[in-house]
Amino acid sequence: MGRNSTPGHVGFIPDGNRRWAMSKGLSKEQGYAYGIDPGLMLIEQCIESGIVEVSIYGFTQDNTKRSHAQKIAFTDACVAFASEISRRKVALLVVGDETSAQFPEGLEVYRTRQGSGMKVNLLVNYGWEWDLGGLKNGGLRSSEVSRMDLIVRWGGGRRLSGFLPVQSVYADFYVRDEYWPDFKPRHFDQALSWFKRQDRTFGG
């Protein structure tokens, strides 16, 4: 990946659903449902932009420590999102611990990539320790996910929060302060413009 180019693989951390809900006078868990349509819009934009692969942070094993109402809400949002994108021209892979009760029924089939088109890796009940735990037996549990060139996070947090630590090692990190449900296509346009201006050296 040279400079002045489009990233091949982009990671997305769609954070800020709960803060958005509170800012609208809703309860925290009501925020997640408002994250689905922005996700579909972003997927369409990625396909149009010629992106080859995207990875999306759905929810983590850490997240499942939250209240029951929140857990139900973000799980439902992930299942609805997976269902919607599986009908589009994408090759969907769900990456996460399917051996736990927190893994949603109905997504098991996507633990093997399904469909064709832009690769979409949706992290569901994902944990970085779970992922790295695979190395004891020869490979990452996320070994089908390639290295990322760019990571875009919404909600202002300047941290990875355990998002694919190995695939993140050389990724450029772009942060938007807007909450995820307030996603606009220009956010990603600006991320792509910013990426083209970065000098990518890979330590060489």
Place this chain on the structure above:
Amino acid sequence: MGRNSTPGHVGFIPDGNRRWAMSKGLSKEQGYAYGIDPGLMLIEQCIESGIVEVSIYGFTQDNTKRSHAQKIAFTDACVAFASEISRRKVALLVVGDETSAQFPEGLEVYRTRQGSGMKVNLLVNYGWEWDLGGLKNGGLRSSEVSRMDLIVRWGGGRRLSGFLPVQSVYADFYVRDEYWPDFKPRHFDQALSWFKRQDRTFGG
């Protein structure tokens, strides 16, 4: 680590030595020597600020692919820096692959922590793949390095460049556009002020 507090463990990526040298009309490799005094200043500032542990990106296995002149220059700078800080009140550990010819003579003794005071982990001939390779045998090769709360990078790059991927998972990431040889103590003061304003959730 709650919010409104001082980070326990801070990582530093002192990037921009070569760009600084070129901006001064020097050859690239001449930049590294100008990174030593800023490093000593920063170590003193960390001790005064009550930081418990710091990790510093010296050079990586990737970096050793650079020109011979550069390799000599950054190796010499790391050895000089280690020698200087070992005389201060710190507990110095060098983290990197000591089995390779790129590992500087004289630093082997620091593969076991030496001295007492603030912990300083200096990454020398470090590689993230080398580090994770230890998991096959039960633990990270950097297992003596704790999780970081804050990472500060100079030189404008918004990426980790393979810096301790496991210890970085929840770290807040603060970037300065100044080149490392232009370090000023206010850069770190501002990083600490910024850190106090971050909401640290650890995914919970």
